[in-house]
Amino acid sequence: MRYAIASYMVHTMLPDGRKAKEIAHEGYVKRFFLPQWVPFDDQDNLLVNSIAEAKARIAALQHCVAVLRTADSLTPYIVSDKEYRRKFNGVIGQLINQGRALARYETGEIIRTIWRRVATNNLNRGLSVSLPYFDDQVLETKTYDFEVIPAGRINFEPVYLVWAVRYEQTKLAQDTRITPSTRKHLLAELRMLEQVFDTSTGS
Numbered sequence: 001m002r003y004a005i006a007s008y009m010v011h012t013m014l015p016d017g018r019k020a021k022e023i024a025h026e027g028y029v030k031r032f033f034l035p036q037w038v039p040f041d042d043q044d045n046l047l048v049n050s051i052a053e054a055k056a057r058i059a060a061l062q063h064c065v066a067v068l069r070t071a072d073s074l075t076p077y078i079v080s081d082k083e084y085r086r087k088f089n090g091v092i093g094q095l096i097n098q099g100r101a102l103a104r105y106e107t108g109e110i111i112r113t114i115w116r117r118v119a120t121n122n123l124n125r126g127l128s129v130s131l132p133y134f135d136d137q138v139l140e141t142k143t144y145d146f147e148v149i150p151a152g153r154i155n156f157e158p159v160y161l162v163w164a165v166r167y168e169q170t171k172l173a174q175d176t177r178i179t180p181s182t183r184k185h186l187l188a189e190l191r192m193l194e195q196v197f198d199t200s201t202g203s
Contacts, residue, residue, distance in 0.1 A: 006071035006078040010087060014064055017090050032097075033090025037061055040101035044108070054102060061095040065139055092139070099134030099141060100185050106132045107189045111196050118156065126151030127161070131193075133186040137179050144168070144186055158197040165194045 017033040032038050039047055039054035048054050068088050071078050078084050110129065117123045127148040135142050148164040149156060169190050172183060 002075045003077060006074040007081065009067055009071040009074075010078060010081060010084045013067055014087055014091075017087065032094045033087075034061065034064075034094060037094070038098060040098055040105060044101045044104045046105065051102075051105070054105075058095065058098055058102060061091055061098065062139060064091045065095060095139055096134065096136045099136075099139070103132040103134050103141060103185070104189060104192070107192055111193065114161070114197075118158070123149075123156035124152075124154075127156060129161075129164075129193075131186070131189055133182065133189060135178065136182050136185075144172075158199055161197045162194055165190050165197075169194075 015034055015036075037057040037060050039057045041047055046054060048057065064087070068084065068091065071084065079088075110131070114123070114127070128145065129148060130143040130145045132141055132143055134140070146164060146168050148161050154160070169187060172187060172190070175183065178186070
């Protein structure tokens with residue numbers, strides 16, 4: 001009975017994959033297992049109407065993973081099922097890809113927000129950054145939090161952010177609490193910040 005329920009969940013409850021109606025950027029989107037749930041292209045451009053819709057599509061992928069894990073908990077034998085493996089690998093790969101794209105997109109928004117606050121002299125009361133990243137071990141978005149300048153002590157200069165980011169890169173390189181692939185993803189986002197605010201390189 002348990003195997004029958006798990007099999008129903010895998011074979012019937014979950015989408016088949018790659019059979020969705022063609023949508024915008026179809027050449028790129030159709031490379032994914034579930035093309036109806038691809039909110040970002042390969043340049044991290046938003047393919048849907050809002051960031052809320054993008055998050056909803058990523059949440060749909062997370063729900064698929066939850067269904068697969070529930071099936072596995074009912075009967076571990078389901079992992080030998082060809083359809084289970086096909087859907088698990090397809091959904092996990094797409095979720096990690098799109099989760100990272102969302103994190104990079106939101107990092108870009110953080111950068112733009114900081115520049116806007118710099119232009120209005122609105123960063124002299126301190127600056128802390130909550131950098132989003134996608135943890136591929138728990139398959140969800142988390143934030144990496146660090147302080148750039150303390151509140152009310154120092155006037156903001158871009159170089160302070162560069163120094164803070166470089167310090168965090170050094171710390172993160174030694175952090176064994178996350179997977180190597182997640183660390184690489186997060187370090188790349190920190191480098192995004194460094195490159196944008198490092199005026200000494202003319203970037």
